Amino acid sequence: MVKTSGPAVPAILKEIRTALDAAVPGKARPVPEARPKSSARVLGVKPTAIRAIARDVATRYKASLDYASAVALFDAVALRKVQEEILVAIDILDRFRRDFSPSLLSHVDRWSSLADDLEIAGAMGERIASPALALDPAKMVFVRKWARTRSAGKRRLAVLAVGAMISGSGRDVASALEICGLLLNEENPVLVAEVAALLRASTKVDAKAVQDFLFRRSIDGNPDILRAGSENLDAARRAALIAKLEAQAGIPAPVEATEG
DSSP states (O other), rough: OOOOOOOOOOHHHHHHHHHHHHHHHOOOOOOTTTSOSSSOOOOOOOHHHHHHHHHHHHHTTTTTTHHHHHHHHHHHHHHHHHHHHHHHHHHHHHHGGGGTTTTTTHHHHHHHHGGHHHHHHHHIIIIIIIHHHHOOGGGHHHHHHHTSSOOOOHHHHHHHHTTTTHSTTTTOOHHHHHHHHTTTTTSSSSHHHHHOOOHHHHHHHHHHHHHHHHHGGGGGGGHHHHHTTTTTTTTHHHHHHHHHHHTTOOOOOOOOOOOO
């Protein structure tokens, strides 16, 4: 079991805070109005600076920083809810990916409230939740729960986490399609693109399963996801799916030119 505290954590967290404060521009970068509301505070530190801080901290504390203390560090920053601190903690924890244990996904479930922030959701889903799920596919119960929430960030966490199910040795396309099915009516542009990407990746593993899924859900799925997600089908099957979508939308079929 991962320990939840470590002697290095307070010192590391203090150094992260100091480094981030120093990296905040004189006038913090404005938060776009279109940005979804988030419970995490944003300082305005650039991504390159965040990565540099994580690298410097990992180097400075190499002797005392291990997997358990990286998890404990994440627990600590999760309580403070500052976006950049969380992103630094994700970067540091990812450095111990080889040491990840199946219990990590239970920690991710506790941290999932932070995923209301789409940027945090993206980093945590791809770099923490996905490799953790690959270690224990039985914990798909967490992913299903995230996919059913009203939070776009948690749903993004689910999509990115389940990507491990088709990239690992198990090649579990059924689990990936289950999550795609729960999110096939997404309208958030980020999620539309990522659900479609998951479908395309699944096609490379089991084209028949994805083809059957797309045709079955063509009646009630978001056409944008269905079109983009079908790009890896063979040309004839994709043309048939698009023709079906257009017919359902009332778009007339093109009239073939005749000679004479």
